[in-house]
Amino acid sequence: xxxxxxxxxRIAIIGGGPGGYEAAIxxxxxxxxxxxxxxxxVGGSAILTDVVPSKTLIATADAARSIGDAGDLGVQFYARxxxxxxxxxxxxxxxLAVNKRILALAGQQSEDIREQLLDAGVKIISxxxxxxxxxxxxxxxxxxxxxxxxxEADTFVISVGASPRELPSAKPDGDRILTWKQLYDLESVxxxxxxxxSGVTGAEFASAYMNLGSQVTLVSxxxxxxxxxxxxxxxxxxxxxxxGGMKLLAKSRAEKVVNTGxxxxxxxxxxxxxxxxxxxxxxxxxxxxxxxxxxxxxxxxADSGHIMVNKVGRTSVPNIYAVGDCxxxxxxxxxxxxxxxxxxxxxxxxxxxxxxxxxxxxxxFTSPEIATVxxxxxEGAAVYKLPLEANARAKMMGVKDGFVKLFARESSGTxxxxxxxxxxxxxxxFPIAIAVERRLxxxxxxxxxxxxxxxxTSITDAARAMHGVDLRS
Numbered sequence: 407x408x409x410x411x412x413x414x415x416r417i418a419i420i421g422g423g424p425g426g427y428e429a430a431i432x433x434x435x436x437x438x439x440x441x442x443x444x445x446x447x448v449g450g451s452a453i454l455t456d457v458v459p460s461k462t463l464i465a466t467a468d469a470a471r472s473i474g475d476a477g478d479l480g481v482q483f484y485a486r487x488x489x490x491x492x493x494x495x496x497x498x499x500x501x502l503a504v505n506k507r508i509l510a511l512a513g514q515q516s517e518d519i520r521e522q523l524l525d526a527g528v529k530i531i532s533x534x535x536x537x538x539x540x541x542x543x544x545x546x547x548x549x550x551x552x553x554x555x556x557x558e559a560d561t562f563v564i565s566v567g568a569s570p571r572e573l574p575s576a577k578p579d580g581d582r583i584l585t586w587k588q589l590y591d592l593e594s595v596x597x598x599x600x601x602x603x604s605g606v607t608g609a610e611f612a613s614a615y616m617n618l619g620s621q622v623t624l625v626s627x628x629x630x631x632x633x634x635x636x637x638x639x640x641x642x643x644x645x646x647x648x649x650g651g652m653k654l655l656a657k658s659r660a661e662k663v664v665n666t667g668x669x670x671x672x673x674x675x676x677x678x679x680x681x682x683x684x685x686x687x688x689x690x691x692x693x694x695x696x697x698x699x700x701x702x703x704x705x706x707x708a709d710s711g712h713i714m715v716n717k718v719g720r721t722s723v724p725n726i727y728a729v730g731d732c733x734x735x736x737x738x739x740x741x742x743x744x745x746x747x748x749x750x751x752x753x754x755x756x757x758x759x760x761x762x763x764x765x766x767x768x769x770x771f772t773s774p775e776i777a778t779v780x781x782x783x784x785e786g787a788a789v790y791k792l793p794l795e796a797n798a799r800a801k802m803m804g805v806k807d808g809f810v811k812l813f814a815r816e817s818s819g820t821x822x823x824x825x826x827x828x829x830x831x832x833x834x835x836f837p838i839a840i841a842v843e844r845r846l847x848x849x850x851x852x853x854x855x856x857x858x859x860x861x862x863t864s865i866t867d868a869a870r871a872m873h874g875v876d877l878r879s
Contacts, residue, residue, distance in 0.1 A: 414439040415754060418543045418559035420535035420698065423450025425729030425742030426565035427519055432750040434526040441557050442528050443535035443545050449516040451567050452739045455587045458515055462508045463589075464610060464771045466499075467617035471773060473497050474617075478804045499618050505590045531555065537562065537699035540723050544699075561725050561753040564705075564713060565746065566698065568691035568731035576602070576663035576687055582670045583663050583685050586611065596620045596684040600672050602660045603688035604631045606770050609643065611686055613772040616650045623653040623680055625660050625672065632770065636825045638791065639776045642807050643827075646774065655680070663687070693732040708734055717760035719749035727753060735761065738768055764822075767839040769832035774808050777835035780823025780842040787813035787822055792868040794828050799859040805829060810864040812838070812848065814872060819847040821869075828861055837865055848872040 417433040419426045422444030433440040447454050474497055476483070484492035523530060533547035533555070543562065545555045570585035572578060578585045584592075586607055597620065601612045604626030616622045624631065624647070630640045631647070631654065647654060659675040663685050670685040693711045700707060706714045706722040713728040715721055715735065721728050727749035730742035744761070751758045767779040781787055794800045794808035805828065813823040824838035841851045852869035856862040 415561065416559040417441070417561045417563065417750065417753070418535075418557050419443065419563040419565060420537075420543060421450060421565035421567060421730070421732075422448045422519075422530075423452045423565055423567050423730055423742060424739040425746035426450065426563065427523060427746075428743040429563045429565065429727075429729065429746035429750045430523055430528045431526050432747040433754070434523075434528050436750070436754050436756060438561075438750075438754060440528045441531060441543075441559070442523060443531045443533060443543065443557075445532070445534045447516050448520040448523065448530065449512075450565070451569075451587070452742075453516050453519065454512050455590075457739050458512045459508045459590055460586065460607075460610060460614075461771055462511055463504065464614045464773075466504050467614040468773055470497055470499060470619070471617040475804060497619075499595050501595050501618070502593045505592065508590055531557075534697075536697065537564075537703045537705075537726070539699075540703050540725055561750075562727065563719075563746065563749055564695075564698065564700070564721075564726065564728040564732060565730045565742065566694040566732045568693045568737065570687065571690040571692050573663075573687065573689060575661060576672075576685070578687055579665055582665040582683070583687065585687055589686065592684075596682070598623070598669075598682040598684075600625060600663075600670065600680055600682040600685045601688060602663070602672065602685060603690070604628065604633070605688065605690070606632065608686070608688035610771050611688065612647070612652060613643075616647065616652050617773060621651065621653075621682075622647075623655065623682060625655045625658050625674070625680070627657065627659040629656055632776070635770070635776065636778060636782065636811070638809065638811065639778075639825055639827045642774070642809070643772055643776065646772075646807055691731060691737070695732050715745075717762070718752040718758055719745045719761070720752065725753070736763060736766060736768075738766065740768070741766060765839070765843055767835050769835065771832070774805075774827050774829055775831035777826045777831035778824070779835055779839045780821075781813050782823065788816050788819075788872070789813055790868050790872050792864050792871065794861070794864060797859075797861060797864045797867075799861050799863070800828075802859065803829070810834075810868045812865075812868045812872065814848050819849060819872065820845050821848060821851060824865075826865075828864075830861075834861055834865065837862065 415438045417438045417440045419442045430442045487493045533545040535543045542558045547553045580588045599620040600623045602625045612624045632640045662673040672680045712734045715733045719727040729745040731737040770776040791811040808828040811825040821841040826834045848869045856866045
């Protein structure tokens with residue numbers, strides 16, 4: 407591939423999710439001629455069927471839980487009966503209205519991103535893109551995909567995301583057996599929801615529907631909810647789940663799910679069965695990398711179909727990059743967006759900082775939320791854990807569950823990671839993420855003023871508690 411430096415560099419992006427649209431904006435900022443190809447809508451599944459819709463549903467569930475917990479703070483809701491005596495009203499969930507709002511909000515977010523891209527000068531084509539070697543993309547457009555455009559480019563970015571994994575013995579039908587994309591077609595809260603899979607997606611929806619009023623059973627093939635996450639955080643979540651009435655089935659693998667017409671029957675590997683009104687299959691995702699011309703172009707794929715990339719998103723073909731859930735890197739929207747910018751900056755010769763998993767701040771939107779950044783406890787570090795119930799603001803809010811945990815190097819006190827289990831942990835993890843990114847010590851973090859009273863004082867309190875402690879002990 408040779409570049410004609412008399413014209414703008416041309417960038418073609420297949421997929422308009424967080425990685426794709428961030429890459430497009432970055433390219434436009436640097437003066438490139440950018441074309442974005444998207445088959446389902448700007449924002450991709452993250453905006454239209456995954457991240458934005460699920461977190462909107464969770465926000466509704468949190469609101470319902472807050473109403474239910476208000477009595478602990480002395481707030482009581484009553485209606486007057488015919489005899490003038492107070493009646494305690496029930497919290498009702500209009501799921502049809504909830505889902506209507508969710509889809510409208512997702513559509514508006516998609517349109518906002520589309521306008522931002524157009525304002526930046528990005529050309530958007532609706533259709534299915536397919537590589538033609540390393541020099542062009544062929545896009546099928548038109549009502550039946552029978553029309554074709556050929557777009558030549560110097561650099562290509564693949565950002566096609568992933569789809570829910572389906573099991574042949576538990577085929578989603580959109581009626582009783584559902585993927586997370588199909589939940590928003592429900593008109594009422596499931597009476598009894600069986601969630602198969604206790605990873606992030608399974609745990610989030612189990613938490614949300616429990617708080618919306620479903621009787622939830624969570625089927626986990628592993629010993630704990632959220633396998634691979636901080637064990638202390640998982641224990642807190644399991645305690646909250648059980649307290650809320652959720653049934654947890656550990657070391658239980660679902661072999662088959664059958665729609666009986668008015669419910670579902672889940673058969674486990676030991677032969678036992680679980681019955682419910684609906685079943686959510688949350689057993690992972692598969693990359694959308696078929697029929698993209700990747701193999702013909704020489705792009706290396708893992709056996710799973712994920713695109714192999716380096717720390718700047720570059721594939722085995724020098725001018726082809728890939729970002730997001732279709733790659734072998736961490737499947738997070740924030741990672742996709744960051745790597746989308748990094749890939750384009752690298753392709754255009756701008757300065758970049760290679761991707762590092764140790765700097766990722768991630769959040770699980772259960773109730774309470776679980777946020778993490780940096781190194782984990784198993785990888786060795788000095789550790790300090792401060793229960794949230796000791797925090798004055800937490801007491802005022804009626805918060806009983808959660809903690810702040812910091813990890814620091816034994817020799818220097820440099821903060822290398824942290825875990826927060828708390829309401830809005832996704833916001834509270836940010837100062838710890840800055841500390842990890844900037845390699846601050848516990849003393850440097852402990853000297854920062856935090857407003858009092860606030861939940862953030864637990865972060866500075868934990869850092870201060872590590873001052874003067876023999877970190878090697």
